[in-house]
Amino acid sequence: MSGRTTALTPPPEAGPPVRHPDAPAPGELIGAHYEYCFGCGGGVPHGLHVEARAGEGVSITAEFRVKEAHQGAPGLAHGGVLATALDETLGSLGWMLRVIAVTGRLETDYLLPVPVDAVLHLRAEVTAVHGRKIYCTATGRIGGPEGPVAVHAEALFIEVKVDHFIENGRPAEIQATLANPDQVKVARAFEVNP
Numbered sequence: 001m002s003g004r005t006t007a008l009t010p011p012p013e014a015g016p017p018v019r020h021p022d023a024p025a026p027g028e029l030i031g032a033h034y035e036y037c038f039g040c041g042g043g044v045p046h047g048l049h050v051e052a053r054a055g056e057g058v059s060i061t062a063e064f065r066v067k068e069a070h071q072g073a074p075g076l077a078h079g080g081v082l083a084t085a086l087d088e089t090l091g092s093l094g095w096m097l098r099v100i101a102v103t104g105r106l107e108t109d110y111l112l113p114v115p116v117d118a119v120l121h122l123r124a125e126v127t128a129v130h131g132r133k134i135y136c137t138a139t140g141r142i143g144g145p146e147g148p149v150a151v152h153a154e155a156l157f158i159e160v161k162v163d164h165f166i167e168n169g170r171p172a173e174i175q176a177t178l179a180n181p182d183q184v185k186v187a188r189a190f191e192v193n194p
């Protein structure tokens with residue numbers, strides 16, 4: 001890697017993103033990729049429960065309501081939680097490309113404080129792809145989908161195979177995940193064979 005700016009700037013030979021023909025239709029709700037994901041899983045009581053939908057092109061829209069458990073300062077969302085919401089939305093872009101990808105780099109700008117109970121209206125899109133490297137951006141707005149931008153991120157995701165999780169995850173969770181037909185269905189949706 002040759003420095004921060006370069007890492008988030010696609011090289012000239014990078015190509016435009018291509019929406020996969022089997023990507024979910026615009027507006028379609030994308031379920032949690034893992035029940036115990038802190039960003040989207042329904043099995044995490046204090047999780048973010050980000051709800052993502054397929055967008056136009058290679059984009060995702062999502063919503064996250066800030067709860068009391070997400071505070072950093074009194075009545076305000078913690079910056080790390082907001083970065084998680086951006087990260088989660090960006091991670092869902094894999095559905096549009098039909099690849100599994102993990103965050104390599106995430107750079108976040110915080111423009112406005114986000115109060116508890118506010119809904120963060122998120123939008124992420126892929127800007128370029130180069131080999132396994134997926135360049136993308138995301139914004140989170142408050143006060144409505146067209147409201148002012150409260151947070152903005154530039155990110156680089158790296159495509160991985162399912163082995164990435166099998167080799168690195170804790171065995172108990174990996175075994176439970178692979179024994180769950182719903183989870184296997186999610187993995188198949190990405191055209192990987194667990």
Ligand SMILES: CCCCCCCCCCCCCC(=O)SCCNC(=O)CCNC(=O)[C@H](O)C(C)(C)COP(=O)(O)OP(=O)(O)OC[C@H]1O[C@@H](n2cnc3c(N)ncnc32)[C@H](O)[C@@H]1OP(=O)(O)O
Pocket residue numbers: 001007033034039087088091092100101102103104105131132133156158160162165177183186187194
């Ligand atoms: C069972 C089913 C499960 C389904 C689960 C769905 C999960 C979805 C989850 C979504 C949840 C939400 C999202 C989450 O929270 S994902 C969780 C947070 N992220 C991680 O845990 C990732 C941890 N990192 C790694 O595992 C490895 O470092 C990866 C896999 C990323 C790369 O290691 P790998 O050995 O594979 O590849 P490589 O090192 O040859 O690099 C390849 C290329 O990439 C470039 N590069 C690499 N890193 C960086 C960087 N930091 N900045 C700039 N560039 C970087 C590198 O220069 C090279 O470029 P080039 O030289 O080729 O030009």
